[in-house]
Amino acid sequence: MDFFASSAGPIAQALGTTILLAVSAGVGSIVLGTLVTAARISPVPVLRWAAFAYVQFFVNVPLLVLLVLAVFALPDAGFLLPLTPTAIIVLTLYEAAYVAEAVRSGVNTVSRGEIEASRALGFSLGQTLRVLVIPQSLRAAIQPIGNVMIALTMNTALAAAVGVVELTSAANKLNLVEAQPILIFTAAGLIYMVLALAIGLTAGRLEKKLRIRR
Amino acid sequence: MISSRSILRRGLVLLASAATVASLAACSSGTAAVPGSDPSASAKASSLEEVYANAPVADAAALISDSTMAKIKARGKLIVAEALDAPLLSQQDPTNPEDVQGFDADLAKMLAIYILGEPNVEIVPPASETREALLANGTVDVVFNTYTITEKRAEQVDFAGPYLESGLAVAVRSDNTDINGIDDLGGKTVIVGANTPAVTAVPEKQPTANIVSFATDPQALQALTQGRGDAYVQDFTLLASHAIDDKSIKVVGQPFTSEAYGIGLKKDDAQFKSFINEWLKKIQNDGSWAKIWDATLGSAVESSAPTPPAIGSVPGS
Numbered sequence: 001m002d003f004f005a006s007s008a009g010p011i012a013q014a015l016g017t018t019i020l021l022a023v024s025a026g027v028g029s030i031v032l033g034t035l036v037t038a039a040r041i042s043p044v045p046v047l048r049w050a051a052f053a054y055v056q057f058f059v060n061v062p063l064l065v066l067l068v069l070a071v072f073a074l075p076d077a078g079f080l081l082p083l084t085p086t087a088i089i090v091l092t093l094y095e096a097a098y099v100a101e102a103v104r105s106g107v108n109t110v111s112r113g114e115i116e117a118s119r120a121l122g123f124s125l126g127q128t129l130r131v132l133v134i135p136q137s138l139r140a141a142i143q144p145i146g147n148v149m150i151a152l153t154m155n156t157a158l159a160a161a162v163g164v165v166e167l168t169s170a171a172n173k174l175n176l177v178e179a180q181p182i183l184i185f186t187a188a189g190l191i192y193m194v195l196a197l198a199i200g201l202t203a204g205r206l207e208k209k210l211r212i213r214r
Numbered sequence: 215m216i217s218s219r220s221i222l223r224r225g226l227v228l229l230a231s232a233a234t235v236a237s238l239a240a241c242s243s244g245t246a247a248v249p250g251s252d253p254s255a256s257a258k259a260s261s262l263e264e265v266y267a268n269a270p271v272a273d274a275a276a277l278i279s280d281s282t283m284a285k286i287k288a289r290g291k292l293i294v295a296e297a298l299d300a301p302l303l304s305q306q307d308p309t310n311p312e313d314v315q316g317f318d319a320d321l322a323k324m325l326a327i328y329i330l331g332e333p334n335v336e337i338v339p340p341a342s343e344t345r346e347a348l349l350a351n352g353t354v355d356v357v358f359n360t361y362t363i364t365e366k367r368a369e370q371v372d373f374a375g376p377y378l379e380s381g382l383a384v385a386v387r388s389d390n391t392d393i394n395g396i397d398d399l400g401g402k403t404v405i406v407g408a409n410t411p412a413v414t415a416v417p418e419k420q421p422t423a424n425i426v427s428f429a430t431d432p433q434a435l436q437a438l439t440q441g442r443g444d445a446y447v448q449d450f451t452l453l454a455s456h457a458i459d460d461k462s463i464k465v466v467g468q469p470f471t472s473e474a475y476g477i478g479l480k481k482d483d484a485q486f487k488s489f490i491n492e493w494l495k496k497i498q499n500d501g502s503w504a505k506i507w508d509a510t511l512g513s514a515v516e517s518s519a520p521t522p523p524a525i526g527s528v529p530g531s
Contacts, residue, residue: 072433075440083426083442160408161429163437169427172343173413179367181347 007174014170015191017084021156021166022195025091026149032092033099034138038129040100041107051100058097064158066090071162087159095152102144106137109212139210146203150196157192167191262320265505269327270496272489282486283329286355292326295340295348295357295478299430302455302510303360317510318358321377324502325356325477328493343409346370349480356490357478360449362411368530372483373476374490376523376531377503381469382412383450385457387438388464393445395467399423405434405443412447415471438463449473455514474528491525498522 039051058066070090071083081089110133118128138145160169171188175181277284286292296318298306307313314337323333338354345361348354349371360380363373386393393399399420406412408427416423426443428434431452438446439462446453450469457465477494479487497503504519512519525531 068433072436072440075442080441162433163405163426163428163442165425165427169408172408173427175343176409176411176413177366179346179364179370181344182350185343 007170011167011170011174014165014167017164018153018156018166019195021084021088021091021159021164022149022153024088025095025156026152028088028092029095029099029148029152030145032096034103034134036096036100037103037107037137038134040104041129041133043125055097055100058094059101063090063094063155064161066094067158067162083159083163087156087162087164091152091155091159095148095155098148098151099145102141102148103134103137105144106139106141107133109140110136136212139212142203142207142210146199146206149199149203153195153199154192262506262509265502266323266327266333268500269324269502270493270500271331272328272493276489276492277329278485281489282355282480282483283489286329290330291334291336292322292329292356293336293338293354294322294326295338295345295354296322296359298337298339299432300360300452302451302514304358315510317378317506318360320506320510321497321503322356322358324497324506325490325493328496345478349478352480355479359478360473360475361478362473363476363528363530365530367478371481372479372487373531374479374487375476375494375525376474376528377477377494378475379520379523380449380451380473380475382415382447382471382473383453383465383469384467385438385446385448385453385463385465386444387441388462390444393466396420396447396470397467399445399447402444403442405437405446407431407434407448410448411471411473416447419470435460435463451511451514455511458514474523474531476531494522494525 036051036054039047040055042048067087067090070086074080074086114132115128118132123132156166157168159166160172165173167188171184175184178184272283277287296314297304298314300316300318303316304314304318305316307315319337322335322337326333326335338348340348340354340357340359345357345359346367349357356374357371360378361367361373363376367373384393384396384399393402396416396419399416400422402420402423404416404420404423404425406416406425406427408429413425413427416425426437428437431448434446434448435456437443439460446463450465453463453465457463477490479490494503503522507519
């Protein structure tokens with residue numbers, strides 16, 4: 001087991017990168033996903049179609065394909081970004097589509113009566129969305145958004161394939177020297193499990209606190 | 215953790231160390247990296263057919279009852295963990311998926327002939343991070359995957375061989391004139407394959423180098439040509455074969471490590487290990503080892519087939 005002690009530094013650093021990926025892409029995808037949902041329920045047809053196309057594209061293309069495209073195809077088109085920001089951007093764009101679907105499920109919980117009431121009171125569309133629909137939708141969709149965040153955390157592992165040194169990549173590197181795949185990948189798996197549990201429990205507590213009782 | 219790894223510096227003759235970069239660059243396109251992509255490939259294939267036809271087959275007595283080889287014989291196929299994307303080593307023909315060629319792939323077929331009398335090989339593409347597990351749980355019979363013999367690994371698996379020796383070398387973009395080998399990589403961004411010995415060998419030689427690892431060899435090459443790193447460290451023969459096809463990169467300097475590749479076997483199967491070592495000696499002595507080298511790795515370097523490494527010559531084998 002002594003090799004775990006000697007490799008604690010690189011593993012901790014790699015775990016830091018995993019958390020950085022998960023947190024930045026998590027915040028980014030919740031913001032972007034909510035905007036996409038707002039576009040999707042707006043009365044402007046072009047916005048609705050664009051949001052629909054966005055969600056369909058990202059839900060139907062595997063994340064690894066997107067990562068490989070962003071890392072290896074964009075430089076040929078003249079965009080050469082460092083690897084970690086590239087991974088964060090791709091993860092954000094990808095997970096935002098799933099967040100948008102989760103928030104949209106929340107939108108369906110907002111009663112028509114309330115929306116009609118807000119119109120009757122002279123609220124503009126922006127006001128209706130901002131003070132009525134989006135907050136209620138987010139509060140109703142906490143658990144599904146939490147699940148998307150868990151999936152996002154697991155998906156950060158794919159960044160290892162395109163050169164980002166995160167937890168999976170560090171486990172790979174360690175295994176290359178120690179030749180103990182079962183032990184090392186089980187340990188890495190347990191760390192991912194702890195991260196997922198933390199997100200799941202946080203989502204559960206948030207939901208308890210913020211749920212709208214009807 | 216790095217110091218614990220045994221680096222095999224034994225002054226052994228490096229594979230193709232005679233070949234200089236200049237002579238490689240001067241090569242005509244007749245020595246293409248992927249067998250099948252040039253006119254001489256059919257000649258190569260037929261020369262290997264002759265090698266297969268004359269390949270040694272084990273005596274029935276050698277297949278001791280209840281041994282691993284007897285089980286393989288009864289099953290009728292040899293299950294091998296090998297790559298599908300390593301030019302000259304183990305490369306799948308995209309137009310004919312059944313056709314996998316290269317030094318590792320052809321040796322695996324020879325081993326299948328030795329046991330079964332026919333080149334009946336089932337390939338399990340190795341997730342190379344789990345080669346030890348594939349052997350331990352019996353998914354594959356052998357690993358033919360430029361599997362560097364190390365003492366740490368030898369605690370988990372047995373190694374027959376070594377059957378080939380090579381070393382890591384440095385490739386850069388053709389327009390790069392600052393880097394002339396491993397000694398110039400301090401402070402530079404160095405690209406490596408995610409599961410290759412370069413991951414640990416580069417920091418040992420150049421602790422200040424910034425390592426970026428990619429999952430596959432084609433990705434690493436792409437990253438080099440796109441400027442995600444200053445240099446790419448990989449096995450010399452692999453780099454040499456790429457440099458012939460792709461004029462945008464060049465190999466600089468000589469190999470700076472000595473890697474002894476072994477055939478990975480399940481731990482503690484001494485019978486099977488000595489059986490395979492016997493086979494290796496046979497194909498080395500009858501010249502088929504050299505013929506396979508010529509048809510595969512030898513097509514990328516301007517030197518005759520090297521002397522095969524002595525069986526059991528490195529710690530862990």
